Amino acid sequence: MSNQENTISIVGAGVSGIMCALTLANFHLGSKKVIKVFEHKKRVGGRAHAIKVQEQFIDLGAGRFSPQLHKNINELIAHFNIEHESFPFTQLTRPQELHSELKEILNKLKPLCAEHKDESFLDFLTSYLGEEQSKDIINALGYDSLSLPFITPNIAYDIIEKHPEIQGFSDNAGYTWRNLKAGFCTLPQILYKKAVELGVEFHFDYELITIDTHIKKPALTLKNSDDEIIRITQGDMIVTLPPTAMSRLNCNFPQDWTHYTYGSIPLFKGFLFYDTSWWQELSLTDHVIITNNPIRKLYFKDNRYIFFYTDSEYANFWQETSQHGEEHYLKTVKELMAEAIQCHIDQIPDPIEQTHKYWIHGVEFSKECSPTHPLSFVHKKSKIISASDAYTPHCGWMEGGIMAGKSAALKLLKRIEAEEESMTDSHE
Numbered sequence: 001m002s003n004q005e006n007t008i009s010i011v012g013a014g015v016s017g018i019m020c021a022l023t024l025a026n027f028h029l030g031s032k033k034v035i036k037v038f039e040h041k042k043r044v045g046g047r048a049h050a051i052k053v054q055e056q057f058i059d060l061g062a063g064r065f066s067p068q069l070h071k072n073i074n075e076l077i078a079h080f081n082i083e084h085e086s087f088p089f090t091q092l093t094r095p096q097e098l099h100s101e102l103k104e105i106l107n108k109l110k111p112l113c114a115e116h117k118d119e120s121f122l123d124f125l126t127s128y129l130g131e132e133q134s135k136d137i138i139n140a141l142g143y144d145s146l147s148l149p150f151i152t153p154n155i156a157y158d159i160i161e162k163h164p165e166i167q168g169f170s171d172n173a174g175y176t177w178r179n180l181k182a183g184f185c186t187l188p189q190i191l192y193k194k195a196v197e198l199g200v201e202f203h204f205d206y207e208l209i210t211i212d213t214h215i216k217k218p219a220l221t222l223k224n225s226d227d228e229i230i231r232i233t234q235g236d237m238i239v240t241l242p243p244t245a246m247s248r249l250n251c252n253f254p255q256d257w258t259h260y261t262y263g264s265i266p267l268f269k270g271f272l273f274y275d276t277s278w279w280q281e282l283s284l285t286d287h288v289i290i291t292n293n294p295i296r297k298l299y300f301k302d303n304r305y306i307f308f309y310t311d312s313e314y315a316n317f318w319q320e321t322s323q324h325g326e327e328h329y330l331k332t333v334k335e336l337m338a339e340a341i342q343c344h345i346d347q348i349p350d351p352i353e354q355t356h357k358y359w360i361h362g363v364e365f366s367k368e369c370s371p372t373h374p375l376s377f378v379h380k381k382s383k384i385i386s387a388s389d390a391y392t393p394h395c396g397w398m399e400g401g402i403m404a405g406k407s408a409a410l411k412l413l414k415r416i417e418a419e420e421e422s423m424t425d426s427h428e
């Protein structure tokens, strides 16, 4: 594979990387430049990954979007006519006692956030409501990241307002949510096909192992599973890896790249399939329960399947539980599910199939969560561009990936334009 100067090398074929490649290709850059995308896995989509189980598509990673919040995603889905359906989980069933007064409590405290902007949400709540009620509130919200020390009151309110299960405790109660019928990865897959049609080359099974950020000789070194090494030393370079993947490389990330710092939290999704949709009789269809136990959020997807979704310490809990074998895992799920539904354990049949997925770095974000964080940035010496959903106000969402990918592409286009202008000037 040649590394000519007119090559643009993009690493990562998640939604950020593909959007970046497609934006460049759409500017007819393909006629002047060779655009190559290198991806570690043998598929596109990164954390948007669906599989088919019992004839159903299930989203192991990214699963839903709101047209009101995720404008770019909504536009792309409409543009490519991708089939979508309601993600109906904005209605809680089997509410906890605290749920009835939660909206009022949160609304009362919201104006006080400004006075506590550098404190944690937990400390903020504790200073007004005491420790016990504060912990109960976070428990009743079902997202355990809300109790992490770097989650400030402003970030916490943002999380509450922008998640379907708990938006009802905010003024965003009317927002609608959708999911893609064949899984959220359909979107990156379609963007990938369009990019290929426009001449973008994709190279799968290539892991970026080092980034040399030398001012005159920047280089990317990639390795495939046959231990073949590619060294890219010329052309423009864009890496669209999340911060944890960047910090595993030898490029002193984030210190040499930006003054922001990053964190991540684990996520776990468990799916259960049954030969009958027994939950219909219990009026659970299309409802979500926020539980007072490690299941945390339990969803009944029409008559198709049940899933639960946890973050932070409970994601680790389920990962550990699953490592003790399927029997132990399913027994634990069943006991906790019965407790959540408030039914007898015998009312819950055994699933005919189950699957689950643990994402050690499920959500990646900037700890400063500043609105001035650039959507992508350029390494000062090597000029390598870095982009990730974690840099954007929509970190943890596909919307953020689209924004970051586009931003990286536009940065490069500007640079190319400036280079072309300066060449014309020097000729003149």
Ligand SMILES: Cc1cc2nc3c(=O)[nH]c(=O)nc-3n(C[C@H](O)[C@H](O)[C@H](O)COP(=O)(O)OP(=O)(O)OC[C@H]3O[C@@H](n4cnc5c(N)ncnc54)[C@H](O)[C@@H]3O)c2cc1C
Binding pocket: 011, 012, 013, 014, 015, 016, 017, 038, 039, 040, 041, 044, 045, 046, 047, 048, 060, 061, 062, 063, 064, 065, 206, 207, 208, 209, 240, 241, 242, 245, 267, 268, 269, 359, 361, 362, 363, 387, 388, 389, 390, 395, 396, 397, 398, 399, 400, 401
């Ligand atoms: C469980 C879960 C639930 C989620 N739910 C939602 C949701 O409901 N709605 C929503 O909008 N978003 C959701 N997200 C977030 C969404 O998946 C991400 O925001 C989005 O996928 C980010 O895209 P990205 O391209 O920036 O990063 P990624 O998707 O992480 O893509 C990065 C790519 O780089 C590749 N890569 C990494 N390291 C290397 C390397 N060294 N060399 C080469 N390639 C490398 C990876 O294989 C990957 O393909 C969820 C995520 C998870 C995990």
